[in-house]
């Protein structure tokens with residue numbers, strides 16, 4: 613599957629979401645509580661958004677493919693999953709803030725993947741996490757790019773769990789900074 617893959621056609625032919633990836637559900641388990649928010653970047657047919665919302669969370673599912681979003685809407689019914697059609701290579705759109713942001717198998721399709729990583733990092737709420745699943749070499753680049761702005765755990769060669777450090781977050785309040793200082797001491 614290359615960058616020119618016709619996802620619209622694929623999702624029209626196969627609209628049913630599969631199961632969420634195990635590394636994702638393991639990583640987000642401590643964060644998944646009723647009312648918590650997931651941002652699912654390049655959601656495809658919404659396997660992660662659907663699982664999150666079924667467990668009581670709220671999801672924002674974003675993709676460039678109209679067929680993908682139609683499939684998400686059909687699968688999620690009345691669950692709180694908000695779909696939005698966006699080209700994630702365009703950086704002028706504001707991304708919703710979320711407790712967990714996930715970009716699973718999307719970065720390798722973008723012209724400027726590191727730019728999306730930066731925007732995704734800023735979308736993470738204090739205490740939250742960014743989950744990236746992608747090609748090993750690309751995730752190596754991401755780790756280098758993040759430098760001291762985040763701590764990370766490489767769950768496997770192709771899975772990266774990122775926790776932004778508090779100073780990298782736009783809305784970290786003084787009390788949140790104090791809390792983080794206590795937690796890490």
Ligand SMILES: C[S@@+](CC[C@H](N)C(=O)[O-])C[C@H]1O[C@@H](n2cnc3c(N)ncnc32)[C@H](O)[C@@H]1O
Pocket residue numbers: 619620653654655656657658659674675676677680698699700701715716717718721722
């Ligand atoms: C390999 S699928 C992954 C789907 C989903 N994340 C998953 O893990 O099942 C990649 C998705 O990224 C979307 N995509 C590709 N380029 C995009 C772009 N520039 N902006 C938004 N979505 C894009 C495609 O439409 C497709 O649904």
